[in-house]
Amino acid sequence: MAVRTVTAEELAQQQEACRRISLLWEGKHPYACVTTYGCQQNEADSERIAGMLEQMGYTLTQDQELADLIVFNTCAVREHAELKALSKTGQLKHLKVQKPSLLIVLCGCMVQQEHRMGELKQSYPYVDAVIGTHALHRLPEILLSRITLKRRQFCIPNEDGLIAEGLPIHRQPGPKAFVSVSWGCNNFCTYCVVPHVRGRERSRQPDLIEAELRQALAQGALDITLLGQNVNSYGHDLPQHPDFASLLTRLANVEGNFRLRFMTSHPKDASVRLFEAMASSPKIMPHLHLPVQSGSSRILRRMNRGYTKEQYLALAEQARKTVPSLALTTDIIVGFPGETEEDFRDTLDVVEQVGFESAFTFIYSPRKGTPAADYEDQVPREVADERMARLLKLQETVTLRRFNEQVGKTVEVLIDTADEFGCGGRTPDFKMVHIPSCTSLRPGDFASVRITQAKLNALIGELCPRENA
Ligand code: 5AD
Ligand code: SF4
Numbered sequence: 063m064a065v066r067t068v069t070a071e072e073l074a075q076q077q078e079a080c081r082r083i084s085l086l087w088e089g090k091h092p093y094a095c096v097t098t099y100g101c102q103q104n105e106a107d108s109e110r111i112a113g114m115l116e117q118m119g120y121t122l123t124q125d126q127e128l129a130d131l132i133v134f135n136t137c138a139v140r141e142h143a144e145l146k147a148l149s150k151t152g153q154l155k156h157l158k159v160q161k162p163s164l165l166i167v168l169c170g171c172m173v174q175q176e177h178r179m180g181e182l183k184q185s186y187p188y189v190d191a192v193i194g195t196h197a198l199h200r201l202p203e204i205l206l207s208r209i210t211l212k213r214r215q216f217c218i219p220n221e222d223g224l225i226a227e228g229l230p231i232h233r234q235p236g237p238k239a240f241v242s243v244s245w246g247c248n249n250f251c252t253y254c255v256v257p258h259v260r261g262r263e264r265s266r267q268p269d270l271i272e273a274e275l276r277q278a279l280a281q282g283a284l285d286i287t288l289l290g291q292n293v294n295s296y297g298h299d300l301p302q303h304p305d306f307a308s309l310l311t312r313l314a315n316v317e318g319n320f321r322l323r324f325m326t327s328h329p330k331d332a333s334v335r336l337f338e339a340m341a342s343s344p345k346i347m348p349h350l351h352l353p354v355q356s357g358s359s360r361i362l363r364r365m366n367r368g369y370t371k372e373q374y375l376a377l378a379e380q381a382r383k384t385v386p387s388l389a390l391t392t393d394i395i396v397g398f399p400g401e402t403e404e405d406f407r408d409t410l411d412v413v414e415q416v417g418f419e420s421a422f423t424f425i426y427s428p429r430k431g432t433p434a435a436d437y438e439d440q441v442p443r444e445v446a447d448e449r450m451a452r453l454l455k456l457q458e459t460v461t462l463r464r465f466n467e468q469v470g471k472t473v474e475v476l477i478d479t480a481d482e483f484g485c486g487g488r489t490p491d492f493k494m495v496h497i498p499s500c501t502s503l504r505p506g507d508f509a510s511v512r513i514t515q516a517k518l519n520a521l522i523g524e525l526c527p528r529e530n531a
Contacts, residue, residue, distance in 0.1 A: 084119035100137025113230030194218035222261030239283035294331035330368035357412030358405035389491035397446025465516035
């Protein structure tokens with residue numbers, strides 16, 4: 063696949079479209095509302111969408127009623143995500159009736175699927191523009207066409223392999239920031255729609271990643287998450303073949319007091335080099351999100367995951383051995399086609415043996431165009447539901463066990479929420495901590511906190527009097 067970077071001329075063309083849109087307002091003050099569905103990659107894309115909208119003269123709002131433009135950045139990973147975006151789109155119809163000048167734009171993974179196009183054209187006539195994942199940077203030009211030509215716009219090019227650098231970014235306020243290291247995915251897990259809607263993996267130039275990280279730090283970010291569908295295969299497509307471990311080390315050497323995280327790590331590409339890089343810098347947080355998906359080697363093979371149960375267990379052990387006080391979290395799919403009771407017990411066994419701090423658990427959702435959707439041995443919903451209930455129960459026990467190990471310890475918390483009832487933040491290993499009735503801290507503060515209690519979703523703590531005096 064040929065990778066192509068959006069040229070300076072193309073970017074200038076988009077900026078010109080922004081300028082022309084901004085001239086249309088004639089003293090009016092238009093508002094835009096961007097809603098994100100799905101993963102952090104989508105959140106990062108939404109920050110670019112918001113950046114472009116600002117250049118068009120829009121002020122960002124979370125209030126749909128106030129908005130002159132509504133953008134839904136959609137997800138397609140599970141059916142539930144699509145149904146939600148479609149039903150929320152349906153609810154916009156009455157807003158359009160109240161305010162006919164309202165513009166409605168859909169973009170993201172859901173709309174990149176061919177089979178959605180006809181439906182959006184026919185059944186959602188009040189949607190003004192539909193923009194596929196490979197055309198996001200063309201939002202200004204597409205909006206301008208919608209406004210000036212007064213025709214609905216559908217732009218879903220199949221231009222896989224495009225890199226759009228240099229887009230403006232409107233970051234969410236607060237200490238957290240996302241920086242993408244790559245886009246797309248080459249793995250084709252048999253259940254997953256991502257490679258079909260986001261295209262092949264493209265790594266970004268290390269210099270540009272570092273520049274974006276520095277920009278985020280300059281804007282006040284303190285907790286940076288590097289994003290990629292599979293960060294561990296970073297760099298294979300770049301001239302010098304830099305690997306992710308070396309990128310991580312390079313970024314950790316950027317001056318300043320900040321935290322560095324990353325996700326997602328594919329177990330088949332996670333290496334000792336990565337764990338050693340994590341252990342080598344106090345800025346790289348001891349948290350590894352390592353999706354196992356299933357504990358059964360037979361199911362893992364059918365999922366095209368590229369590792370066995372035993373290899374995963376060995377990797378998790380190696381990671382824990384190399385990185386002191388590492389927290390391991392994971393993703394698990396229940397009810398993948400052909401999953402037997404015995405396969406499922408292997409999943410429970412991995413949860414027990416690894417002792418994940420927490421797990422995102424999903425019931426398998428067939429995705430059009432993926433191989434697993436056509437497998438004949440789909441698991442009945444009630445069987446999957448029953449397994450899910452057992453998995454959740456076990457994971458709760460394991461989480462509580464892990465969290466209880468923290469009670470009595472003193473940890474450094476980066477505060478990200480604060481109100482009159484108290485404040486909260488994250489530990490280095492990404493556990494949420496609530497500090498009830500502490501009103502002296504603000505988002506962005508670091509605090510030494512003694513953990514007093516473990517709950518299922520969070521730890522409870524109190525400020526250490528001496529260190530925070
Ligand atoms: N059904 C259920 N879960 C899925 N995931 C991806 N595709 C599917 C699907 N078709 C889950 C995987 C992945 C996470 C982001 O979403 O666990 O790691
Ligand atoms: Fe989907 Fe697998 Fe790629 Fe993750 S690694 S995005 S699960 S295909």
